[in-house]
Amino acid sequence: MPSSRPIDDLFTFTLRAGSMLLRNGSPSANVTQAMLTITRVNGFATTTANVTMGQITLSYTPADDATPVTRVQTVGAAGLDVHVLTVLEHIVEDVVTSRIDIREALRRLDELEAEPPQTRTLKTLGTAAMGFGFAWLLGGSLGVCLIATVCAVIIDVVSAWLARVQLPSYYGRAIAAGLAVATGAVLVAVFPIGSPGVIITAALVTQLAGSASVSAIQDLLTGWYLTACGRLIESTILTLGLVVGAIGAVYGVAYVGVHLDIEKTGNGNPVAWQTTLAAALIAIGFALLSHARWRHLPLFGLLGAAARAIYLLLSAAGISNFTATSVAAMGLGIVSVVMARPTHLPTSGALDVAISPLVPGMVLYKGFAALATHSGSAGAYLFEAMAVALAIGTGAVLGQFIASRSLWSARSVQYKHASQHGDADLDDTEFAAKGLSTPDFRRPFIDHGGEAPRG
Numbered sequence: 001m002p003s004s005r006p007i008d009d010l011f012t013f014t015l016r017a018g019s020m021l022l023r024n025g026s027p028s029a030n031v032t033q034a035m036l037t038i039t040r041v042n043g044f045a046t047t048t049a050n051v052t053m054g055q056i057t058l059s060y061t062p063a064d065d066a067t068p069v070t071r072v073q074t075v076g077a078a079g080l081d082v083h084v085l086t087v088l089e090h091i092v093e094d095v096v097t098s099r100i101d102i103r104e105a106l107r108r109l110d111e112l113e114a115e116p117p118q119t120r121t122l123k124t125l126g127t128a129a130m131g132f133g134f135a136w137l138l139g140g141s142l143g144v145c146l147i148a149t150v151c152a153v154i155i156d157v158v159s160a161w162l163a164r165v166q167l168p169s170y171y172g173r174a175i176a177a178g179l180a181v182a183t184g185a186v187l188v189a190v191f192p193i194g195s196p197g198v199i200i201t202a203a204l205v206t207q208l209a210g211s212a213s214v215s216a217i218q219d220l221l222t223g224w225y226l227t228a229c230g231r232l233i234e235s236t237i238l239t240l241g242l243v244v245g246a247i248g249a250v251y252g253v254a255y256v257g258v259h260l261d262i263e264k265t266g267n268g269n270p271v272a273w274q275t276t277l278a279a280a281l282i283a284i285g286f287a288l289l290s291h292a293r294w295r296h297l298p299l300f301g302l303l304g305a306a307a308r309a310i311y312l313l314l315s316a317a318g319i320s321n322f323t324a325t326s327v328a329a330m331g332l333g334i335v336s337v338v339m340a341r342p343t344h345l346p347t348s349g350a351l352d353v354a355i356s357p358l359v360p361g362m363v364l365y366k367g368f369a370a371l372a373t374h375s376g377s378a379g380a381y382l383f384e385a386m387a388v389a390l391a392i393g394t395g396a397v398l399g400q401f402i403a404s405r406s407l408w409s410a411r412s413v414q415y416k417h418a419s420q421h422g423d424a425d426l427d428d429t430e431f432a433a434k435g436l437s438t439p440d441f442r443r444p445f446i447d448h449g450g451e452a453p454r455g
Contacts, residue, residue, distance in 0.1 A: 015073035028224035053230030085346035127156040129285030135202035137278035139270035143193040151180035151203035173241030181249035205361030217393030223443035279308035279357035303354035326395030333399020360388035
């Protein structure tokens with residue numbers, strides 16, 4: 001119900017919008033930028049915002065020594081939803097440009113939250129596409145890809161069911177991974193097609209894609225340590241659950257006489273066109289899983305394929321895997337910022353989907369397989385996996401930084417030119433609204449001087 005005080009409605013909308021942005025994977029700096037922009041253009045320029053992974057706080061101290069106003073919003077757990085982020089950014093932009101008032105914005109938020117969630121069928125289809133794509137990317141045969149797809153779907157469906165009964169995520173992932181590996185072992189025993197390592201890796205990595213988003217790395221690099229640590233710890237716990245469940249299942253099936261050669265990983269050098277198409281399929285699958293609209297699926301597929309093509313070209317030129325991965329991610333970071341407004345896609349969500357084919361699943365799997373077999377190479381594999389993951393994150397963030405700085409400079413020149421020539425077509429609120437789709441890189445302790453941070 002609307003409040004009798006404008007500030008109450010404003011803070012209610014701002015906190016709800018900020019909470020939805022944060023739990024859908026937006027970086028803390030972007031969430032803060034959006035919240036401060038909303039309050040500033042509505043006449044509360046001295047508002048301060050505090051963002052952590054589980055809570056958002058807004059505070060306003062009037063200049064006339066009136067009673068300060070502070071509101072706190074708890075941020076619940078959620079996953080990446082590209083559709084929600086897209087609609088939410090449009091609502092926030094309409095508020096900033098005064099196309100709608102706060103009460104209308106609250107009504108539209110209610111409608112957005114009341115929309116039915118993505119259907120289980122589409123989620124299963126997205127997971128299946130990712131499982132098949134990752135197995136194909138790793139050089140699996142058709143039979144291997146199909147078994148990996150079945151295992152990936154089992155993990156997703158079982159994890160979702162266990163989450164509904166509120167079992168802690170670690171146990172849910174471990175149980176789901178164990179069931180998937182056990183199913184895969186039975187299928188491999190019936191259809192002896194080999195490459196169990198590819199099957200297990202593809203099934204597990206479908207759950208890893210997006211779990212540690214670029215936003216977590218951006219938060220870490222820009223000083224939002226509480227949110228960054230929360231996101232990274234959550235990702236680590238979920239990863240450990242998957243791996244522990246999978247390795248436990250390998251030992252379990254061996255106990256009953258089904259021995260899986262978990263170190264056998266199939267064709268290590270699949271042809272370039274195969275891996276490029278597989279990368280496109282992975283990105284499309286993750287886009288479906290993230291509730292992207294059908295019209296955007298070809299774009300995500302193209303981005304995934306382009307990232308893989310860049311990686312292959314650089315690798316063929318003798319560039320190290322780390323550098324090639326980082327450059328490919330940087331290219332995606334630049335493109336995600338540049339295409340945000342023309343395609344009406346959220347920068348952070350689009351980037352998380354596009355980089356999914358770069359996830360170092362096989363290296364991570366080899367590390368834990370080495371642990372399971374007591375191999376001395378475990379440490380090297382795990383370190384390589386962490387290095388590749390960091391290369392992806394830092395490369396993507398650097399690409400976003402380069403693109404956002406360039407766009408801010410271009411918009412500033414346009415704004416100044418319009419002001420000097422008395423052109424009222426581009427006012428301050430329009431300038432601020434255009435900046436909402438551009439990633440922000442301010443550190444949390446920087447004094448913004450009553451203005452929303454810019455670039």
